[in-house]
Amino acid sequence: MFKRISFILFGLVVTFFAHAAIDTYNFKSVEEEQQFRELTGQLRCPKCQNNSIADSNAPIATDMREKVYELMEQGQSRQDIINYMVARYGNFVTYEPPVTPATIFLWLVPVLCVVIGAGAIVMLSRRRKVSASWAEPETLSEQEKARLQQLLNDKTDAKGRKTS
Amino acid sequence: MNKKLLFIPLIVFLGLVVAFMVQLQRNAQGDDPTTLESALIGKPVPKFKLESLDIPGKIYDQAALHDGKPILLNVWATWCPTCYAEHQFLNKLSAQGIRVVGMNYKDERNKAIKWLNDLGNPYALSLYDNNGMLGLDLGVYGAPETFLIDGDGIVRYRHAGDLNDRIWEDEIKPLWIKYQGSGS
Numbered sequence: 001m002f003k004r005i006s007f008i009l010f011g012l013v014v015t016f017f018a019h020a021a022i023d024t025y026n027f028k029s030v031e032e033e034q035q036f037r038e039l040t041g042q043l044r045c046p047k048c049q050n051n052s053i054a055d056s057n058a059p060i061a062t063d064m065r066e067k068v069y070e071l072m073e074q075g076q077s078r079q080d081i082i083n084y085m086v087a088r089y090g091n092f093v094t095y096e097p098p099v100t101p102a103t104i105f106l107w108l109v110p111v112l113c114v115v116i117g118a119g120a121i122v123m124l125s126r127r128r129k130v131s132a133s134w135a136e137p138e139t140l141s142e143q144e145k146a147r148l149q150q151l152l153n154d155k156t157d158a159k160g161r162k163t164s
Numbered sequence: 165m166n167k168k169l170l171f172i173p174l175i176v177f178l179g180l181v182v183a184f185m186v187q188l189q190r191n192a193q194g195d196d197p198t199t200l201e202s203a204l205i206g207k208p209v210p211k212f213k214l215e216s217l218d219i220p221g222k223i224y225d226q227a228a229l230h231d232g233k234p235i236l237l238n239v240w241a242t243w244c245p246t247c248y249a250e251h252q253f254l255n256k257l258s259a260q261g262i263r264v265v266g267m268n269y270k271d272e273r274n275k276a277i278k279w280l281n282d283l284g285n286p287y288a289l290s291l292y293d294n295n296g297m298l299g300l301d302l303g304v305y306g307a308p309e310t311f312l313i314d315g316d317g318i319v320r321y322r323h324a325g326d327l328n329d330r331i332w333e334d335e336i337k338p339l340w341i342k343y344q345g346s347g348s
Contacts, residue, residue, distance in 0.1 A: 046200055046305035059270060060305045063296045088303040090203040 025069050032072065039068050039081055042096065046089050202311075202322035203303050209237075209317050210301035217268050217290035218277055224291055228265070230317040234343040235263045236336075238287070238310040238327075239299060241271040242279050244307040250326035251283050257332070258286035262340070266290040269299050269307050312336055314343040 027033040040054035047058040053065055059119055064085065071081045082094055091097040140148065191197065198306050206211075209226050216222040229235060238254060240247040258264050268276045268306035273292060280290070302311065305324070312321040320340050323331055 046303075050200055058305075059296070060300075063270075067297075086203070088203055088301060089305070090201055090303070092200055095227060115227055 035078065036069060036072060039072075039078060040065055042094060043068070043082070043085055044093050044095055046093060049092075052095070168334045173324050196325070199303065199324050200303075202319065204311075204319040205322065206310075207319055209313055209319060210299065211231070212298045214267075214291045214293055214298055216278070217266070217273065217292040220273075224289065226317065228289060228291070229262060229313050230315075232315045233263065234312060234314050234320075234340055235288075237263055237265050237267060237313055239267045239269045239293075239304050239309045240304070240308050241269045242275045243271065246326045247308045248283075250308055250328065251286070253329070253332075254268075254286035255284045258288070259325070263288050267298065269304065270296040279299070294311050310336075312339055312343070 025033075025036065027036065037054065041052045043053045043059055043064065045051045045053045045056035045061045045064070047060050050057050051058075051061070053061040053068075055061075067084075068081055071084060076084070085093045091100070091103065097103040097106065187195075202230070209229050211226050213223055213225050216224060229237060236257070240251075254264055264286050266289070268290060270293070273294075276290075276292075280287070284314070296304075302309075303322075308326055310323045310327050311319055314320050320343060321336060323336065325331075327336075
């Protein structure tokens with residue numbers, strides 16, 4: 001019992017500190033806090049490159065959060081803040097890089113995949129329709145007709161028991 | 165359906181295999197894909213006002229990096245093991261007459277001063293970037309990083325990671341010689 005309680009307490013302490021990193025900022029309004037969360041979620045940490053600066057514990061991410069907060073307090077717009085970071089860390093720092101010759105590939109590949117995939121589906125379904133309309137309806141031989149009739153007559157219920 | 169079309173996924177897969185193999189090979193030869201390009205190349209050093217590391221109260225600004233000749237700006241900290249590894253090489257460079265400016269990054273001053281006393285001081289002057297804000301302006305994302313700044317105060321090259329003989333000879337020295345001539 002004691003073990004369990006101390007474990008829960010430990011968990012509480014850990015989660016408290018995990019949140020502490022973000023909750024030290026004082027926001028004037030809910031919208032402002034919302035914008036801060038959005039921005040820090042959209043900026044990528046240049047050190048641990050698969051995290052946003054909101055998720056990362058790297059010192060540089062802490063500094064960048066600090067800077068985002070500072071710039072917001074100065075009344076800078078969302079785009080201004082993103083531009084500020086891009087000027088220092090390059091387009092890599094935003095998850096939505098602008099369309100440039102270097103990044104055009106990133107933007108086009110998903111579109112191309114959808115277009116090619118849709119094209120393939122349309123083509124396949126058309127071909128199937130064509131081949132289906134071409135095929136002569138199969139005619140059954142007398143023998144087969146008799147067998148079919150027998151099967152139809154020989155009704156069975158769902159459990160496989162004969163009903164007639 | 166055309167049977168040949170069925171081979172497209174295989175061909176795409178083989179293409180990916182080749183691409184990945186090539187990049188893995190490059191990684192093995194020291195190409196680090198996580199290294200970022202500096203956004204500052206070709207731009208002037210950002211404006212700053214920083215205290216000297218060893219002379220508290222003395223303030224430097226960007227003019228301290230505007231020497232008429234190229235300089236190296238080395239970002240370092242005592243909490244960074246790679247900085248320890250490169251320190252002897254920096255000593256060697258400064259002994260050769262290369263002007264190296266140190267920027268102590270998010271560090272404790274007394275620890276940093278002790279480090280320089282113990283390991284030798286390769287820096288012509290030392291800036292103290294306590295809160296990392298010049299680091300942020302320079303696009304620093306770790307330590308050590310080294311910038312080559314030409315005589316006009318323009319950033320020409322940035323190396324993320326430790327300096328050593330190979331990096332110096334292959335990448336920085338040619339630029340150093342190139343910008344030695346230019347500059348006002």
